[in-house]
Ligand SMILES: C[S@@+](CC[C@H](N)C(=O)[O-])C[C@H]1O[C@@H](n2cnc3c(N)ncnc32)[C@H](O)[C@@H]1O
């Protein structure tokens with residue numbers, strides 16, 4: 288039987304309970320593992336002897352390994368290619384932001400206090416968005432909560448991670464229990480990330496949106512809306528048929544009433560598809576009753592996988608202006624970075640030399656602004 292990740296919180300808690308070992312040791316084990324990547328279980332001081340036996344027989348300090356690390360040419364972005372226990376690959380991306388300068392800085396590995404980590408939740412994705420490389424590869428497997436947390440562990444060894452965004456490969460709300468378990472670990476000792484510094488991005492899985500606030504309060508919700516009307520949404524996002532716009536907006540209304548939190552709306556700018564002035568007005572009206580921040584995202588080319596191209600600057604500026612001036616909606620334009628290492632949103636499907644396919648969907652965004660709002 289494959290050994291489990293020690294960061295798989297539900298599994299390790301259940302095993303400790305079964306063996307009558309106090310679960311208060313678990314965070315101490317996590318802390319030790321984070322600081323000592325190559326440790327043996329016996330190295331961890333002051334555990335009950337039954338804990339060593341259990342750890343040896345059922346758990347690994349890390350079920351995933353960092354296969355390679357790529358730096359963008361400006362040093363702002365680092366992409367980690369991670370090999371999972373089942374042989375599949377996922378990626379996570381570190382983005383660095385300098386608080387003092389108020390902008391991204393280009394110092395390689397400077398880390399600093401404000402790095403943001405973009406995390407994957409699945410290998411592939413079944414939602415099939417027509418503009419996304421991950422969507423084109425279909426669904427392969429869910430990550431366990433341990434594998435999700437391990438991305439943070441690997442990245443923490445390179446940078447001090449202050450923010451986490453679930454905007455990498457996969458649809459996090461389609462892997463709900465692992466997502467919730469992972470967020471609970473990330474917000475507890477020893478990680479202690481503020482939930483306000485964690486953002487879950489979703490294509491709009493209605494049944495999960497209605498419960499996420501109860502399960503992980505204060506975590507940010509970002510919704511990949513991408514169109515102001517059902518017809519266009521269906522054309523570019525097949526998932527819109529299962530989760531129609533009207534029901535999605537009702538679920539968001541309920542979410543906002545309960546959580547009292549702003550919702551972040553992601554809107555990919557696709558030339559001639561959803562970027563006309565009439566679309567900006569439709570979006571403005573649709574969001575009228577909500578507290579939202581709209582993030583306009585330039586489309587990142589994904590080779591021959593998609594027929595789209597990004598809107599020109601003039602169109603983006605006009606769209607932003609309409610939302611801001613006519614509807615008083617805070618609207619930002621996402622800075623995409625890391626394209627030289629294929630680290631930008633939904634960008635790539637890479638073929639490894641041995642023909643295994645990996646995909647990355649890391650968004651490189653002014654997410655720091657997002658977390659300040
Ligand atoms: C890859 S998804 C992962 C999270 C979740 N599945 C979702 O769709 O929100 C993160 C963000 O990247 C966007 N995205 C996907 N492909 C893109 C592309 N080619 N260019 C720009 N953004 C893209 C998605 O629409 C989404 O807003």
Ligand code: SF4
Pocket residue numbers: 412413414415416419420421422423455456457458489490511633648
């Ligand atoms: S954009 Fe998100 S939901 Fe759509 S295919 Fe890509 S990862 Fe899946």
